[in-house]
Amino acid sequence: MLGIWTTERIRAAEDRLLAVTPDGELMRRAAFGLATQVADLLAETTGSVSGRRAVLLVGSGNNGGDALWAGAFLRRRGVAVSAVLLKPEKAHAAGLAALRRSGGRVVSLEDSPQWIDRADVVVDGIVGISAKGPLRPDAAKLVESVDAPIVAVDLPSGVDPDTGAVDGPHVTATRTVTFGALKPVHALAPQECGEVVLVDIGLRPSLGEPDLRQLELADVAAVWPIPGPADDKYSQGVVGIAAGSATYPGAAVLASGSAVHATAGMVRYAGHAAEVVRSRWPEIVATGSVTDAGRVQAWVVGPGIGTGADGRELLRHVLGQGVPVCADADATTIIARDPDVLDARDPDTPLVLTPHAGEYERLMGRKPGADRLTAAREAAKKYNAVVLLKGHCTVVAAPDGRVSVNTPRGSWLATAGSGDVLTGLIGSLLAAGLDPWLAASAGAQVHSLAGALAAEGVPTSASGIVDAIPSALRVVRAAGRSS
Ligand SMILES: NC(=O)C1=CN([C@@H]2O[C@H](COP(=O)(O)OP(=O)(O)OC[C@H]3O[C@@H](n4cnc5c(N)ncnc54)[C@H](O)[C@@H]3O)[C@@H](O)[C@H]2O)[C@@H](O)CC1
Ligand SMILES: Nc1ncnc2c1ncn2[C@@H]1O[C@H](COP(=O)(O)OP(=O)(O)O)[C@@H](O)[C@H]1O
């Protein structure tokens, strides 16, 4: 599991480490790692390093210092390095001296276009973890004129380090080289960061527990239920699907199919789409009503059930069964309108809510806003539930404070019905007895992997995502074996 730390925690850890490290040593480590990555990118994109041209965009803080020191290292590899100083009087003095000693050139803002036009790579050392807001106009103008691939130092300038929010001019990097530890921006702004490379500067022992986590495929493999010799169809946890209606059977078919592929064992369906579900998935035991559905170890409830009295009664019944519930779509809206329905739930029974931004607004009375980590955390606290906030990046927060971020593999999941597929995955994992935060986090990973495999570079459909779940699980299991 990858750990991610907020900039406040990073700064505190850096202070502790700086106190016991020789002056300039941390920046030297960071800059050396950065220079190596810039050289690698030059080799990948142009076929050589020596004789290539790098332009450094240098802001007034240590981020600019990293870029200047890296420029000095790149000179040793024969790279022609020019530095554009946004605030010459505030540029990192030692870094600037090192670049000058190495034969690097400092060019004025006025002269910078001719150097930027001819650059093979541009290094963004404008601002790092002390960034506030979008790029200022002088920096924005420089960045706008860049055509070459950009290597961002620590993070792409202009993107918020702690939320990944973009609110104006910013850098879009080909590669981001970060130091010591991942920060939230790296998980929440994948589009702007490009490939993220972490350089070890010895910070890890000073960091403590991460603020948020990213599951790797091997983590998913470690928790995904696989039947053993002693298992039968009941022992692995039976999941019940209360979804769909006569008018909207699609949600029922998708959530049920997803559950069929997610785990072995058994899926029950209860609702007005029983006939359609049975004909599409003959292995499902389908009935017309939750009251005669038989025993399950977890319920999925909500997609396509409607938000009227019938839907409310269905939700209330399911919440009262004393088993974990994943409540999605219409169930979220019912809860938002009438939170008393949650009284049917034993507070110790796991509940996963999976709102998209609109459903979040109904649940919380406000939009998630730019800080999606805090938004998910607050909803988890308010509802004493695991909250999976949907979007380009999926954030999963537990009431106990654990948060995970699922960085997407493209935007293929933005297709009608794909949320129903996710719900089926989470429900199956809940039925197998997984911790609800892990179930939602692992479900989101497999969902996005299945989406990418189904798409393979062209748009796909929710049915396509269901069909790709077995391939996704094969990739997951292979990652588990090789870790
Ligand atoms: N503290 C340490 O030990 C280490 C720090 N390192 C580097 O130091 C960086 C942090 O350095 P600093 O705290 O000096 O601060 P930064 O370099 O992140 O930024 C500070 C300056 O940027 C300007 N700025 C803020 N927002 C801006 C915006 N939106 N547009 C343009 N300019 C803006 C501010 O006026 C301020 O002077 C890290 O990101 C990392 O690159 C690394 O060298 C590793 C070691
Ligand atoms: N731009 C995007 N990039 C990546 N994933 C996305 C994007 N938009 C939506 N998703 C994902 O697709 C799913 C959509 O779910 P939902 O909004 O419930 O749709 P539906 O109700 O049609 O099933 C969620 O898992 C969400 O995180």
Ligand SMILES: [K+]
């Ligand atoms: K930067």
